[in-house]
Amino acid sequence: MPNMSPKKVNMPEQEPDIRNKNFLEVALGYTPEMAQEEAQRCLQCKNKPCVAGCPVNVQIPEFIELVANGQFEKAYEKITETNSLPAICGRVCPQETQCEKLCIRGIKNEPVGIGRLERFVADWFIQNSKPNSKDIQKNGIKVAVIGSGPAGLTCAGDLANMGYDVTIFEAFHTPGGVLMYGIPEFRLPKALVQKEIDNLKHLGVKIRTNMVIGKVLSLEELEQEGYKAIFIGTGAGLPNFMGIPGENLNGVYSSNEFLTRINLMKAYLFPQYGTPVKVGKNVAVVGGGNVAMDAARSAKRLGAENVYIIYRRSEKELPARLEEIHHAKEEGIIFKLLTNPTKIIGTDDGWVKGMECVEMELGEPDSSGRRRPVVKKGSEHVVDVNTVIIAIGQSPNPLIKSTTKGLDTHDWGGIIVEEATGATSKEGVYAGGDTVTGAATVILAMGAGKTAANAIDEYLKKTL
């Protein structure tokens, strides 16, 4: 008999007023008892609507049933049949718009906590088991994966499991892409990402850091080095700015720079770590997505007294996950909605001292279907801030497209691919993730990496 409780089993978290002063993980995870109790809320529907919502087709009812029975290791094996990064997905996937959105229990009450259960299983496995080196029949065929974010890691893992000799090329000194430089420690502990990367190494995946493909080696040179297929998963790393006056003042950051300093370079441990970051008493974060929430919550943790989210539409249109908005509010982040910056004001020696904004109201829906914000007359006002973080999105990094002949891209920079395979206009070259779609989610990038891995396998079987 399933557990008919209308609500998910609560997951313990650090108290807001404690956690907004440290970088330790916010959510603490289920105990085995909590996980089994939550797993019993699953109705084991025959038609499995949840699975259709998962970009990598995790066999959700099956793994949840194993959790309910206390067979955690088997549950892990079930999840990893289709998802190579469960500890990460369990934390950062937007389950509320994917698997959990389609959960039958969610029609009248809260859906089953699929993400929480996935996280539990992955964490349990990391703590209790060693990855056993699977016996993989190696085929010796070399494949290059460019970029070690979620798309690249997934593609590399899947190809290695099929027996390919995979090498990942990473521009930074540490692999992981956005999982390392972008998503903060308090939401995704870096030791976990490292663990997932170590798992790939156990599968035989080689990782070469400090390799900026397009500069140190071209795609053609990779082919000459014997790579029979290439996957490009270089992400959306090019920060967008607003184009308003004052954006080059001292104290204005792109969210990329701000978060990279903190996460990858560990500026929160300055001066033990050499990279500094500037956080004033009052901080404005422009934008309303997950990256904006990450930047705001990081600024708060670094000692800012007042942190504002400045967003030009209303609460309803905030693109961030509900959970992130909820966490940010709990931690004391102030939301200034329907507000748009027009100018950043500086001191005589070039430091931010304020941001001029206008109030907005929502007009008719635009091409995105969202109501278009229009300026309210006479609403100009100045927000007193010393730090501005611009988190209004990123575009694909242009390094590879600018150095590769015959690689077709959109005007806005995204690599053009065949959707079902990830194939680019260049034979043997595949792409996926944010470099194709523009900034999106970890799980969509993983899905694209998976699609491309299958397509690469088919392509190589046909051509070799």
Next chain:
Amino acid sequence: MYKIVKKQTLSPAVKLMKIQEPYVARKAQPGQFIILRVDEFGERIPLTIADYDRDEGTVTIIFQEVGKTTKALGLLEEGQELLDFVGPLGVASHFDGIKKAAVIGGGLGTAIAYPQAKQLHKMGAEVHSVIGFRNKDLIILESEMSEASSKLVVTTDDGSNGTKGFVTDELKKLIDQGNIYDLVIAIGPLIMMKAVSNLTKQYGIKTIVSMNPVMIDGTGMCGGCRVTVGGKIKFACVDGPDFDGHEVDFDEAMRRQMMYKSDERQSLDDHACRLGGESNA
């Protein structure tokens, strides 16, 4: 890991290192830079490539020990290794069609100007070089620059060696003597590049400067290295580091350079403590 195969002291605070990294050596061009990290706790810092040897597979960097990272770097010896070394980054300098050029190096900037002078010289262009230093102890690469130039003027601010005065005065003299330059390359402190650019603007001589702002990744990702050029935001790492000196907003660049000055001090103090009282900061 990236091995230091040669270390040389050029002046008390300026050191040269050759790093074994065949991939970077194979592709490096004048004007490009690398980013390095000394150890796990270190910052990523950009340094312009001073020279390269494709056969040996080595890349030469020259640095001044001013901050925590460059001081830590200076402590490493031949045979030791750097944790990270990535490049070649940035756009290479373009000298097509240049017949006669003036290369101006200010202080450590001379190390960056040197590969440019060498390249121009190799292409058969006539190179006049003016290199300036605060005093005679700080002079670097004098013989190398001399080899790459048909005329070399060395200045010191205090007159302790060579001509007393600034590089701009000497460049002005050369121009006024009737030298017609297709291009002036000015590399050094921002204030010097600004002064040279202001001078050459009056004469209408095309001038290239090399910007070296704070950056993290060096691949266009952080945007920390943004420079206003011709009223537009450019990223020094991927659009530069070479820019038209007449278009660069030097005043803004100088303000931006101050952003982490107080942190550098803190970092350096901390560093000195850990080294047990190093006092040459």
